[in-house]
Amino acid sequence: MSSTEERIRALVDENLEIDGRPPGRPLDLDSSLRDSGVSSLDFVAFAKLVAQEFGVEVSMEECASINSVGELIEFLDAKAA
Amino acid sequence: MTAGLQGDRGMPGDDLRWWRPYCSPGPVEVFHVALVPHSGREAAAWTLLDTEERRRCRRFLYPAPRRQFVLSRAALRAVLCVALGCDNGELTFEFSRYGKPIPLVGGDRVALHCNISHSGSHGLVALSHRGRVGVDVEERRPRKNLEDLVETVFGPEERALLARLQGKRWLDTFLALWTAKEALAKAWGMGLRTDFSTFQVPSEMLRGERTGLFRCPRISNATWRLEDIGCDDLAAAVAYEEDREAGREF
Ligand SMILES: CC(C)(COP(=O)(O)OP(=O)(O)OC[C@H]1O[C@@H](n2cnc3c(N)ncnc32)[C@H](O)[C@@H]1OP(=O)(O)O)[C@@H](O)C(=O)NCCC(=O)NCCS
Numbered sequence: 001m002s003s004t005e006e007r008i009r010a011l012v013d014e015n016l017e018i019d020g021r022p023p024g025r026p027l028d029l030d031s032s033l034r035d036s037g038v039s040s041l042d043f044v045a046f047a048k049l050v051a052q053e054f055g056v057e058v059s060m061e062e063c064a065s066i067n068s069v070g071e072l073i074e075f076l077d078a079k080a081a
Numbered sequence: 082m083t084a085g086l087q088g089d090r091g092m093p094g095d096d097l098r099w100w101r102p103y104c105s106p107g108p109v110e111v112f113h114v115a116l117v118p119h120s121g122r123e124a125a126a127w128t129l130l131d132t133e134e135r136r137r138c139r140r141f142l143y144p145a146p147r148r149q150f151v152l153s154r155a156a157l158r159a160v161l162c163v164a165l166g167c168d169n170g171e172l173t174f175e176f177s178r179y180g181k182p183i184p185l186v187g188g189d190r191v192a193l194h195c196n197i198s199h200s201g202s203h204g205l206v207a208l209s210h211r212g213r214v215g216v217d218v219e220e221r222r223p224r225k226n227l228e229d230l231v232e233t234v235f236g237p238e239e240r241a242l243l244a245r246l247q248g249k250r251w252l253d254t255f256l257a258l259w260t261a262k263e264a265l266a267k268a269w270g271m272g273l274r275t276d277f278s279t280f281q282v283p284s285e286m287l288r289g290e291r292t293g294l295f296r297c298p299r300i301s302n303a304t305w306r307l308e309d310i311g312c313d314d315l316a317a318a319v320a321y322e323e324d325r326e327a328g329r330e331f
Contacts, residue, residue, distance in 0.1 A: 015225050019145035019201075028142075037146030039200060040273050041219060041259060045226040048233055060233065064273035 004054075004073050004080075005029070011053065012069060016046045029070035047072065054080070092159055093125040100156035100206065106292075106308045108211035109321050110164075114156040114197075114204030116149050123148060126155030129169055153197050153204040157182075164208055165191055181270040196267055203315045212303070212322030215268030217260040219316045227255055234259065236281035256316035258282055261307050264318040269301055283307060294323065 012018075012027055019037040021027075033043055044063050050072065051058035056079040066072050092098075099122045103113040115122075130138070134154055141147035162169050167186045174182040184191055194209040201220030208214070231240055239258050246254055261282045266275040280300060283293025286307065295305040304323040311317045 017225075019143060021143055031142055032140070035140045035146065036142050037149070039219075040263065042224065044234065044273070045224065045230050048230050049226045052229060058233075060273055060276050060278075 109209045112206040117202045129155040149199040177270045214321045215264045217263035234277040260318040264320040268320040
């Protein structure tokens with residue numbers, strides 16, 4: 001597991017409310033956030049938090065193009081590269 | 082296969098119906114959709130969905146978002162059938178470039194615009210007989226990390242308003258501003274692709290009025306009416322065209 005992935009998984013567990021996800025169930029990185037029931041407000045707030053943790057900027061347009069936690073990890077890795 | 086539903090005929094009875102008229106600002110009718118778990122309603126709603134919608138249901142990972150989709154899409158179908166006097170089997174949807182559902186009857190566009198929103202146990206369906214419409218609802222519940230979002234999603238006057246508030250009033254105002262902006266962005270069909278910090282809710286609403294007129298030629302040539310339709314349980318807003326911009330759909 002990459003260090004970005006490890007940090008994101010912890011941030012998801014602490015901050016992202018995924019309606020109905022059984023506690024402790026591992027997160028599927030490729031699942032669509034919309035199909036997981038994450039609202040746009042919760043996701044934008046989460047993406048902003050994650051960007052701050054990683055010291056990068058994230059615009060709303062970038063948020064709109066991210067569809068899964070896996071894509072969020074790719075976005076952060078690309079910004080850090 | 083979808084259940085027959087001509088206008089009111091074939092629709093779930095009053096005792097089972099999970100949607101009800103909520104408010105009717107200007108040319109818009111807004112319905113509240115109850116999204117609480119209810120096996121009878123969910124079974125009735127399922128029968129109203131078409132093959133594509135049922136396929137979509139299978140993609141949801143958890144029961145809550147699946148239930149929100151099933152109950153709100155079926156309610157949308159029911160109110161559209163009444164408004165258009167059509168059979169549920171004739172009703173399909175096409176999607177605009179960024180995913181906004183557009184109703185079709187017998188494969189043709191109709192002179193009625195719609196939009197839906199859901200949050201927790203509340204859904205809203207908006208129908209407009211005059212032009213494009215967008216609606217947004219957010220359940221009132223504690224949320225994390227909203228403070229850090231202020232710079233990203235609000236303009237200077239909106240930020241100044243929030244800076245004067247604390248606690249519940251801060252959260253209520255945050256949600257009123259967010260739902261107003263998202264209702265506009267959904268009316269335009271852009272959703273999150275609109276940079277929310279580049280436009281502000283009308284100044285009369287920042288002064289506490291429940292409605293205001295929005296004009297921003299950089300984004301849209303139309304004039305939009307924005308209304309705060311929130312209540313104790315939910316924050317919500319609806320945006321609709323006051324005068325039509327010729328046939329523009331994103
Ligand atoms: C879809 C979107 C406009 C609204 O999201 P939201 O506030 O979480 O959800 P709401 O409940 O208010 O609205 C959802 C409904 O809006 C409608 N909708 C979808 N795309 C739309 C668009 N571009 N414009 C207007 N309405 C739209 C749909 O009917 C949808 O409900 P359904 O899927 O049950 O049919 C917004 O999330 C977006 O632009 N997303 C694109 C990027 C994305 O999905 N990123 C993933 C993180 S959320």
